[in-house]
């Protein structure tokens with residue numbers, strides 16, 4: 001049949017189902033196809049807390065949201081245009097996110113009495129009129145999948161688990177996405193198991209053709225390629241960009257990257273990614289606990305390498321004491337914290353920005369260290385690289401903050417030119433003839449970095465440790481004046497990192513009513529909000545901070561050009577405290593603490609409220 | 613399946629570990645002259661004495677250990693710059709400051725972790741972990757056991773004085789039940805650890821015990837631990853004359869040492885008390901027998917085999933025994949691939965398989981598209 005073809009500038013799709021339904025896979029493949037279609041995009045995977053909650057329950061629902069378009073896409077979308085719901089629970093959990101008039105595609109076979117009971121639904125939403133304001137498409141996914149694979153030789157259980165491929169095929173058809181990327185992926189992934197491979201290929205094609213032939217789909221959408229800067233692109237997930245940034249740091253510095261980590265959600269993916277990079281000169285180690293991981297990283301740093309450890313909130317708390325050791329021994333160590341909802345175990349699978357104060361102040365004594373935060377999935381690459389470069393050039397531990405949303409989210413990423421990355425300044429100390437005794441705590445005039453003498457260097461045998469050091473010699477010293485001096489030197493060294501901070505880029509208006517100041521993963525939502533507020537006639541700008549410590553005083557200059565200052569954060573107000581303390585200006589907090597990123601509209605609301 | 617494999621090899625090898633190594637035992641870092649008895653480095657004890665004043669209490673057993681290590685170093689033939697001492701916190705953990713070598717005095721209990729990261733990335737270094745009973749068996753208990761199973765090629769000197777000295781006298785995880793200390797005015801109720809049995813249980817590949825009052829034996833133990841390719845663990849009975857004086861005197865002092873200790877050696881019968889007594893096996897139990905009454909002879913005594921995990925397990929369990937002598941010497945030794953060897957081999961085999969990757973390859977891996 002002939003279909004109406006409608007052109008859109010953007011769309012938001014959400015796949016939702018049981019955690020065993022393969023929704024993350026469907027979402028990832030849809031993303032890949034979208035990248036092929038050269039749309040700009042942003043994703044939001046949403047994992048349930050339970051690995052395999054009882055099937056059909058609301059707390060086992062896994063989701064993957066994706067927004068794509070021919071325009072600049074900065075967030076995964078405030079409202080969903082197409083919800084693919086594999087069961088009643090998935091529908092119930094996500095219905096509020098669907099735009100009125102949006103499309104809901106459900107597996108009609110999954111709405112039996114038992115499933116409705118499991119989802120806690122008293123009546124069947126497919127029949128009770130509760131979906132009247134949406135375009136409902138009920139497809140008998142289970143039956144169609146079974147029919148398609150009747151001769152496949154697969155077990156019923158395996159057949160039923162493959163229905164995500166049918167759903168993916170339909171969705172790809174609906175938005176005119178290419179089928180090839182997913183076909184190729186399946187062929188590679190199941191190259192060794194022909195039966196599974198063929199079944200999945202067949203289902204995917206069948207789903208696609210079903211879209212073409214069924215009368216249930218009256219419209220097909222088209223979205224033209226986005227206008228992006230010239231360059232070579234790939235779709236990148238934040239955690240992979242981060243891993244590559246670390247590899248790049250190893251390559252550019254000529255130092256070995258040693259990554260030690262203890263499994264923790266959502267930081268484990270970084271260990272997984274790096275442990276595959278053995279042939280890129282990366283060493284990885286899974287340790288017995290969080291403390292061992294940073295200990296091993298410190299040992300690697302002492303040995304003349306870049307020691308890196310990664311964790312999430314509560315793990316950072318465990319590393320606290322050792323971070324202090326790295327700080328006082330002044331060794332290059334990078335601590336990656338993929339933040340999640342806290343405190344304590346908190347919300348392991350949900351995103352939050354609530355470890356900023358922990359990163360800044362969570363150590364004993366006066367113990368400043370550089371703190372950096374990445375702002376988009378692609379930005380994780382450069383920020384990770386920069387964290388390593390500062391750790392080495394300034395001989396200091398550095399904390400790199402990302403969060404679950406950035407780590408798991410994807411976007412099209414222009415592959416950077418490796419040669420354009422800033423150089424490392426690796427200078428290992430060598431014994432000098434005119435030197436009577438080696439002074440491990442003598443410093444570079446510019447950076448205040450102490451000298452890095454790695455074991456194995458003849459004539460530079462020395463001892464370092466956690467006790468306070470005498471300036472220059474590094475010998476133990478309990479002397480009061482010396483301790484004050486060393487405390488100031490360590491603080492001053494971190495301040496010297498200011499030299500690495502490029503001028504802040506003001507997005508939107510350079511002066512006006514409201515300046516929005518953000519850090520980390522909120523960049524997309526903030527800039528989308530600023531753009532919206534401006535198109536409504538408001539004078540609004542924003543700045544986004546990569547360096548949380550040291551803080552550039554440029555913030556105060558820019559703030560002076562605006563009437564009001566708004567600080568949106570996914571926490572109960574952390575950067576806002578630091579800014580107020582530092583600049584004594586009336587920064588206004590705007591907080592969301594629901595384990596989910598901001599919607600642009602929420603920030604627009606906050607901006608408008610300030611202006612009225 | 614894994615368990616079965618393990619039993620079939622006498623519990624010495626984890627499944628999947630090759631029993632034959634390509635290279636001869638690499639006890640020395642590449643480039644170092646072969647150590648031990650043959651080729652001294654040309655350095656002397658004083659070359660290993662740092663410029664720092666030693667600040668232990670006068671009479672502390674730590675002095676003897678330090679002197680022994682400083683005497684041993686030149687004999688090992690390792691260039692001084694390749695030697696690293698890493699400690700945690702406690703009296704003994706001041707040790708690195710007194711050695712003229714590379715060193716790190718780290719944080720409580722964590723020395724094994726730092727040493728592991730260092731050795732993993734720098735297999736050329738000769739690393740010594742210096743720790744105490746509180747440091748490695750209490751706060752650092754998790755790290756010491758994992759160090760043992762990983763078998764990182766380094767030495768661990770555990771100074772056991774059965775007390776917390778630096779914090780001025782609380783009972784430690786090796787203190788005996790009933791011990792009166794500042795924190796246990798009515799006596800400790802904690803059952804103590806048996807450090808040798810503990811590390812054997814943690815898959816240690818070299819387990820030895822020695823005492824501060826016997827420098828000759830200490831030196832030999834340290835040398836053997838050093839020459840062992842893998843984690844060489846040596847427990848040292850060390851007297852804290854301030855907070856726990858005489859804790860080991862029954863074993864270390866002349867009056868009782870002969871009768872109450874046995875020095876075990878591979879391939880030699882278990883005899884002690886000037887060969888007037890010996891140990892024989894009665895089932896799984898050791899029994900002390902008189903060798904000068906004519907009922908038993910040396911031939912009845914167990915010939916010690918340090919490669920037997922079963923014998924080592926029995927021997928390690930002879931612990932403050934009323935009737936049996938306390939054992940000193942090497943309890944157990946097995947050659948098993950080290951952590952850093954395996955780490956390196958894995959990297960090499962991936963490079964062999966996939967080729968050395970470049971950053972450009974990595975960045976452009978997967979699907980890319982170009983916008984002109």
Ligand code: SF4
Nearest residue numbers: 669672703777852853
């Ligand atoms: S307190 Fe005990 S262990 Fe510590 S230095 Fe003094 S005697 Fe030695």
